[in-house]
Amino acid sequence: MTFANPIFLWSLLSLIPLAAIYLLKVRPNRKPTTAYFLWQDIFQERRSNSLFQKLRDLFSLLLMMVAFLAVAFALAKPVWQADDQKDLVLVIDNTASMNAIDSLSTRLDLAKKAASEIVESLGGTQRCSIATVSDRVRYISNLTDNPRDLLEAIAKIQPTEIPFRDGALNEFALSETKDTAPSNDETRVQTAAKTTWRTILISDGLVADIPDSLELLQVGGSAGGNVGIVASDIQRLPGKDRASALIQLASSFDAPVEVEIELSVGEPDNVVKIIPTTVQPGINKALVFELENAPQGRWLVKLVTATDALKSDNRAFLVLHPVKPIPIRVAAEERFFYENSVLAFSGAGGLLQLVTTGGQMLVGQGELGIQLGESAPDDFLAFRPAGQSPWWSEVGDEIEVKLPRATDEDHPVIRHIDVTSIPFVGARRVTLSPAAEILVRAEDDTPLIWRMSQAGKSAVVVNLDPLDSNFYFSAWFPVLVYSSATHLAGRTDELKSTWRTGEVATLPGKDNSTSTLTLPGGETTTLENTRNTTMRQTGHYEIQNDAGQWQAACSLLSPRETLIDNQKVQANLKPIRRGWSPVAWLTIAAILFVTCESVLFQRRKVG
Amino acid sequence: MLTDPNFIRRLDSLYLLARKVLSGSLQADRKSMKKGTGITFADYAEYYMGADYRSIDWRVFAKFENLVIKLFEVEEDATIYILLDQSQSMTGKFDYAKQLAAGLGYIALNCLDRLAVYGISENLTPLLTPCRGRGSVMPFLKGLQDAQTGGSDSQFNTCSRLFQARHQRRSVVIVISDFLFPTGFDDGLSYLQWHKHDVYCLQVQNEADTRCELKGDIELECVETSQRRRVTITPREAKLYEQAVANWNQQLARSCAKRGIGLASTTPEISFDRVIQDILRRGGLVA
Known part of the structure; x- marks a missing residue:
């Protein structure tokens, strides 16, 4: 000592x-x-x-x-x-599996209790930091030796419904790699610094890729079996009100378990289908079935089982999205090609719809004859720029393009297109405003395809003559029309029937739009200038933005979290003190002895 | 101050009350206890072997053919002895005891009885030699006033024997004490009564005697023998002590009642003249 x-x-x-x-x-x-x-x-x-x-x-x-x-x-x-007095980083796993009931309390409670015991053992003589991990590592407290701050930080940790994300603990692995491979003075200094701290992951062990530098303090292990939904989907089938549903179950029980699957639509008590089934140990084969008269809107898949350790994987929230095609009007001399390129994607469930008046998007050539204004469509796809237009400032001589070059190959407009195979015949020198986003350039940097937004309107301009270049006959022509239309309308990403918790959802709408999100609990949140949001709560969401009103859903759907059996997990925790520190024990002893002496003193004074 | 004029006036009041209550002298009150020869007829009694033939009432025999003898009041000098406890245990209540002794002695001297006062502690100490008459009042009061507590251990039984050795004539003996004698009081009282004294006990105890306010670790010291003992007094011990004192006083009351000895218990909180008035109203110094 x-x-x-x-x-x-x-x-x-x-x-x-x-x-x-x-x-x-x-x-x-x-x-x-x-x-x-x-x-x-x-x-x-x-x-x-x-x-x-x-x-x-x-x-x-x-x-x-x-x-x-x-x-x-x-x-x-x-x-x-025996203690090496290193600074501690306690990483508490608060993924969904930590909500499993284990010995009458949740695994998260057991983890928090274990963390508290470690903090209490420090007795203010050792620094410690508290963090949580689910989809990523979040630090709850700074490095401090104040036990009260640390205990308060531990108490603040709340359960989540987010599964563990692979690589979430990589930041510890990276520091280890950097620190254990000193190659120069700087890294040697880092190595010396590294030896002064110790990271302990307090978890049920249902995580992947634990870096060697992390010690695992395993909690739980006596929980009963668990049955849960690990995959679920619902999609509209061709034909009126027909849909196909997919449900996949998993079980951590050693024996088959009889369960019932309830499907409800709209309100949770509006059950439309009950499917009795037997769940085998492990991940089961998916159940796929068709639903007649399946209305669009909210769906709930509920698993009814007698005994279950984890509740959050017993429900899957789904949305059967309505068909909302993008209305497109064509304004060009060669209407045939444009109209057919739109019609190619306007079949059952298609995203494009050809209209003759109005429309959200206008496709055509040249100036398109339309100035920006409230009556103008929201988006434009223009070929063969000519004359004056808000989307270019000056059109010059024709150029010969030998080797077009994509500046951003992953851009939604061109990511499905091989731009080098497009003959940019009829391309002209153009001058663009600095706000234009050039997607494809010629070898002399002449813009060939660009995207531009102004006054609430957006446009994609393709600098070629589709007739001279025979681009109408190219397979990339309808693809370019489709990609441009979905991109400009903010419909590039598929609207899933449900997202997994922790997954980043890309909402419909334009990049710079403002979306109001109503969470499952009824709270509302606003997303400014972004369409991406991380789904953290299971349940149904309401979305309102410039692209309209939408519904979304989020469910756990994680085999790792559902299969909660952690008996085979190997903990690698080195000896560590837990419980009260010597200071606390000495203080208690002192109080005890003073109390005993007070009793004797009291007897001496007052009998 | 026992010789203070105000105090003497209070004594005078007591004497006047005594005359009124007793309708004469204290001696008359005492005569009912003793029968013998004299000139004043007192009562009849059955004749018994050895009785004086001269006292047979022949008229009664002639009328009823029963032999009865006539009894006459005894005529003798009445002597009152006050045995005043002057042991260390009386510290704190000794002045009060002296006031009581002064009141009773004043009445006796005014009634022309013989009066003697002794202090009792480890020995019998004369405080006032036998005297009679009003002229002895001031010496009596001064003697009382000068009396101090002392001695190392009060021995009531020894003092009783010493007293009997000095005064063998029957008399009225008034014992003023707290009766907290380590060797007890039974032998002393029996001894005095055995020798035909009219004994009257006046017990004076204050709250320090009967209640225990001590708590915790203390060193108890006997006020008379200076014996010491370290003890821890809990509420239980305090209760036991109070019970022991109550038992002791109860034992004194039983002992007095058994022997026909008058007993009055008082505390310094009650004025001495009120105590004496009560004694007189109850019929004097009789059981």
């Missing part, structure tokens, strides 16, 4: 005056009595306690000395010699 503040051991000298005071103090007051003989009779009966009476003052002195010793040692902050 060593002492963090050994200077306080000098306080042991206080034992000397204490003993002196005690020896003086224990002399009792003398009281005269007129009936001494009566007192003698009374105390003759109590002679059996005389030994204790004689030694009581000594006991009292000894108790006070021990109490003083305990206080002196507590002030000196003793620490166990």
Whole structure:
């Protein structure tokens, strides 16, 4: 055992005056009595306690000395010699599987309790930091040696319904790699710094890719089996009100389990289908079935089982999205090609719809003859720029393009297109405003395809003559029309029937739009200039933005979280102190001894 | 101050009350206890073997053919002895005891009885030699006033024997004490009564005697013998002590009742003249 503040051991000298005071103090007051003989009779009966009476003052002195010793040692902050005194980082797993009931409490509660015990054992002599991990690592407290701050941080940790994301602990692995491979002075310094901290993951062990530098303190393991939904989907089938549903179950029980699957639409109690089934141990084969008269809107898949350790995987929230095609109007001389390119994607469930008036998007050539204004469509797809237009400022001579070059191959407009195979015949020199996003350039940097937004309108311009270049006959022509239309309308990404918790959902709408999100709990949140949001709560969501009103759903759907059996997980925790620190024990001992002495003192004073 | 004029006036009041209550002298009150020869007829009694033939009432015999004898009041000098406890245990209540002794002695001297006062502690100490008449009042009061507590251990039984050795004539003996004698009081009272004294006990105890306010660790010291003992007094011990004192006083009351000895218990909180008035109203110093 060593002492963090050994200077306080000098306080042991206080034992000397204490003993002196005690020896003086224990002399009792003398009281005269007129009936001494009566007192003698009374105390003759109590002679059996005389030994204790004689030694009581000594006991009292000894108790006070021990109490003083305990206080002196507590002030000196003793620490166990076995401990390496490294700074600690306690990473508490708060993924969905930690909500499993294990020994009458959740695994997260067990983890928080274990973390609290470690913090209590530090006794303010060692620094520690608290973090959680689910889809990523979040630090709850700074590195501090204040136990109260750490315990408060632990108490703040809330359960989540987010599954563990692979690589979430990589930041610890990265630091390890960097620190354990010193190649120069700088990394050697980092290595030295690294040896001063220790990271402990407190988890049920249902995580992947734990870096070697992390020690796993496993909690739970006595939970019963669990059955849950690990995959679910619902999609519209061609034909009116027909849909196909997919449900996949998994079980951590050792034996088959009889369950019922309830499908409800709209309200949770509006059950439209009940499917009794037997769930085999492990991940089961998916159940796929068709639904007649399946209305669009909210769907709920509910698993009814007798015993279950985890509740959040018993429900899957789905949305059967309505068909909302993008109306497109064609304004060009060669209408045939444009119209057919739109019609190619306007079949059952198709996203494009050809209209003759109005429309959300206008496809055509040249100036398109339309100025920006409230009556103008929202989006434009223009080929063969000519004349004056808000989307280019000046059109010059024709150029010969030999090697077109994509500036962003992953851009939604061109990611499905091989731009090098497009003959940019009829391309002209153009001057663009700085706001234009050039997607494809010629070898002399002449813009060939660009995207531009202004005054709430967007456009994709393709700098070629589709007739001269025979681009109408190219397979990329309808693809380019489709990609441009879905991109400009903010419909590039498929609207899923449900997202997994922790997954980033891309909402319909334009990039710079503002969306209002109503969460399953009823709270609303606003997304400014972004369409991406991380889905954290299971349930149904409402979305309102410039692209219209939408519904979304989020479910756990994680085989790793559902298969909660962690018996085979290998913990690699090195010895660590848990429970109260020596300082706490010494303080308690001191209080105990002082209390005992107070009892004796009380007896001496008032009997 | 026992010789203070105001105090003496209070004593005078007591004497006047005594005359009124007792309708004469204290001696008349005492005559009912003793029968013998004299000139004043007192009562009849059946004749018994050895009785004086001269006292047979022949008229009664002639009328009823029963032999009865006539009894006459005794005529003798009445002597009152006050045994005043002056042991250390009386400290704190000794002045009150002296006031009681002064009141009773004043009445006796005014009634022309013989009066003697002794202090009892480890020995019998004469405080006032036998005297009679009003002229002895001031010496009596001064003697009382000068009396101090002392001695190392009160011995009531020894003092009773010493008293009997000095005064063998029957008399009225008034014992003023707290009766907290380590050796007890039974032998002393029996001894005095055995020798035909009219004994009257006046017990004076204060709250320090009957209640225990001591708590915790203390060193008890006997006020008389200076014996010491370190003890821890809990509420239980305090209760036991109070019970022991109550038992002791109850034992004194039983002992007095058994022997026909008058007993009055008082505390310094009650004025001495009120105590004496009560005694007189109850019929004097009789059981």
